[in-house]
Amino acid sequence: MRYWALAGILLIAFVLQTTLAHAMGISGVAPDLLLCVVVSFGLLFGWEVGAISGAVAGLLFDLQWMRYIGLHALALGVVGMVAGLSERHVFKENLLLPVLAGAVGNLIAKSIGLLLLLAFAKPIWVVYQQSLLISTVYNAVLCLIIYRWIYRRYEYLRPSVRTNSLPHERS
Amino acid sequence: MPPASMRNLKRYRPVAIVLVAALLLLLTARMTASPDRQVSWLERSVSEAVYPFQVVADWLTGGLRGVGAGTAELFHLSRDNVQLRAEAKQIPQLQSRVAELEAENTDLRKKVGLPASTADKLVAAQVIGRYPESWFNTIIISRGSSDGIGVNMAVQDERGLVGKVVRVSAHSAVVQLLIEPTNPRELGVTGSGSGIGAMDQTTREPGLVFGLGDRQRLKLTFFNRDAKVEVGDPVVTSYLSVDIPGGLAIGKVESVGSEQNNLVRVATVVPSVDFNHLEYVFVNLSKGSTGGSRP
Numbered sequence: 001m002r003y004w005a006l007a008g009i010l011l012i013a014f015v016l017q018t019t020l021a022h023a024m025g026i027s028g029v030a031p032d033l034l035l036c037v038v039v040s041f042g043l044l045f046g047w048e049v050g051a052i053s054g055a056v057a058g059l060l061f062d063l064q065w066m067r068y069i070g071l072h073a074l075a076l077g078v079v080g081m082v083a084g085l086s087e088r089h090v091f092k093e094n095l096l097l098p099v100l101a102g103a104v105g106n107l108i109a110k111s112i113g114l115l116l117l118l119a120f121a122k123p124i125w126v127v128y129q130q131s132l133l134i135s136t137v138y139n140a141v142l143c144l145i146i147y148r149w150i151y152r153r154y155e156y157l158r159p160s161v162r163t164n165s166l167p168h169e170r171s
Numbered sequence: 172m173p174p175a176s177m178r179n180l181k182r183y184r185p186v187a188i189v190l191v192a193a194l195l196l197l198l199t200a201r202m203t204a205s206p207d208r209q210v211s212w213l214e215r216s217v218s219e220a221v222y223p224f225q226v227v228a229d230w231l232t233g234g235l236r237g238v239g240a241g242t243a244e245l246f247h248l249s250r251d252n253v254q255l256r257a258e259a260k261q262i263p264q265l266q267s268r269v270a271e272l273e274a275e276n277t278d279l280r281k282k283v284g285l286p287a288s289t290a291d292k293l294v295a296a297q298v299i300g301r302y303p304e305s306w307f308n309t310i311i312i313s314r315g316s317s318d319g320i321g322v323n324m325a326v327q328d329e330r331g332l333v334g335k336v337v338r339v340s341a342h343s344a345v346v347q348l349l350i351e352p353t354n355p356r357e358l359g360v361t362g363s364g365s366g367i368g369a370m371d372q373t374t375r376e377p378g379l380v381f382g383l384g385d386r387q388r389l390k391l392t393f394f395n396r397d398a399k400v401e402v403g404d405p406v407v408t409s410y411l412s413v414d415i416p417g418g419l420a421i422g423k424v425e426s427v428g429s430e431q432n433n434l435v436r437v438a439t440v441v442p443s444v445d446f447n448h449l450e451y452v453f454v455n456l457s458k459g460s461t462g463g464s465r466p
Contacts, residue, residue, distance in 0.1 A: 015221065015224045015228075016228075017303060018221055018224075018225065018300055018303070019221075019224055019225050019227075019228030019229070019232075019299075019300060020228050020231075020232060021303040022300075022301040022302075022303050023232045025303075028305065028386065028447065029305060030301075030303035030304070031303075032303070032304075048185075051189065055192065055196070060217060062200075062203075063213055063214045063217040063218075064214075064217050064218055064221055065302060065307070065309065065345065066203075066210055066214045066218065066338040066345060067203060067204070067307075067337075067338070067345075068200045068203060068204055069199050069200060069203040069214070070195070070196035070197065070198070070199040070200035070203070071196075071200045073196050074193055074196040074197065074200070077192070077193070077196070078193075081189065113304070113306055116197075116200060117306060120200075120201065120204045122306075122352075123352045123384070124305075124306050124352060124384065126352070126383070126384050126385075127305045127306060127352065127384045128305075130305070131305040135305075
């Protein structure tokens with residue numbers, strides 16, 4: 001596995017998320033590039049890579065905003081792990097896979113955030129309701145684009161798998 | 172062959188690691204929930220490392236926004252021109268009225284022995300980041316402790332109060348917007364949230380303004396349950412606030428009602444600031460804490 005390349009992708013996604021994501025928002029709801037990268041990593045490289053990349057990306061994000069450090073790390077870590085647990089059981093070429101995983105991942109991440117913030121007496125229930133549908137659709141579509149981009153580089157990112165075929169072509 | 176207990180240990184090790192990590196993250200989230208804590212060197216380092224990227228990204232998106240907005244504005248130029256010319260005719264009259272009132276104010280202050288009011292010290296800042304989630308209404312501005320910015324300082328734009336500084340690093344600061352939803356129970360306990368001292372400018376009735384998470388609405392709770400408030404009354408910041416300078420525009424009363432069995436008088440306020448299009452703001456250095464003692 002070319003971990004430095006995975007780290008590079010994650011770092012670029014982090015910088016874009018903190019700088020440009022809001023400008024790409026629809027009705028005030030910004031896309032979650034980090035979530036899409038983490039979901040893609042989980043689906044393609046397994047639960048360990050998914051969980052660790054999610055936790056690291058979330059931690060960086062939390063550190064930058066300097067409050068509730070661990071909130072995004074936990075949410076994205078869980079999403080990466082859940083996506084990764086399905087790695088061996090899914091048909092990676094299927095276009096619906098990243099869409100579905102993106103939607104489910106968004107639901108999980110937002111729900112973890114909601115529960116934690118409610119536990120910390122932060123009233124975000126209305127915000128959660130208002131933004132959930134848009135963010136789920138937006139991130140599902142974005143996940144498809146990001147997943148396909150990473151999938152095309154699968155052989156480069158995982159050179160330890162000595163084969164000329166893509167994952168779905170192997171038995 | 173290892174014994175069964177060893178095999179079980181190896182099998183459940185990943186689960187244990189995940190659980191411990193989740194517990195640690197939960198603990199750090201709880202520990203860093205309060206706004207009244209010291210910012211660690213790690214947070215400051217990440218913030219400083221991202222700062223140049225944010226400036227460049229804002230410059231790039233600013234260019235794109237400028238092209239889009241410029242094209243859209245072409246269609247309204249003629250109408251705006253007529254409107255602005257009509258407004259400009261009133262400026263000299265307003266200027267002389269303001270000068271007259273200022274002189275009268277200075278004279279009256281002298282007579283009652285109050286110190287002369289001084290102009291607020293403002294530092295202009297660019298909005299270089301915005302919290303991408305809808306969970307928090309916070310922005311990052313391009314000024315930090317090296318520019319004299321401190322926590323709890325008021326942030327405003329030409330239309331009124333935008334929010335207050337909650338975190339500071341050397342070259343940037345995190346600003347919590349006025350619209351941030353607040354749990355009133357939090358106030359006074361952790362000092363978090365956007366509950367800000369305010370008053371009805373017409374009747375001088377004092378109260379507290381809370382964010383609702385809605386960019387178009389704020390909630391004003393009056394201290395007096397018989398407060399006389401009218402729809403359309405301007406709402407400004409209270410002069411009694413420790414951190415926020417008084418007299419800054421907050422918005423206008425949209426509707427008036429009561430809560431908790433008519434024990435509390437409340438009003439819905441439409442904010443004067445457009446929170447969807449914040450590009451430049453001013454940090455008011457008059458109040459709040461200066462420097463980086465609690466960055």
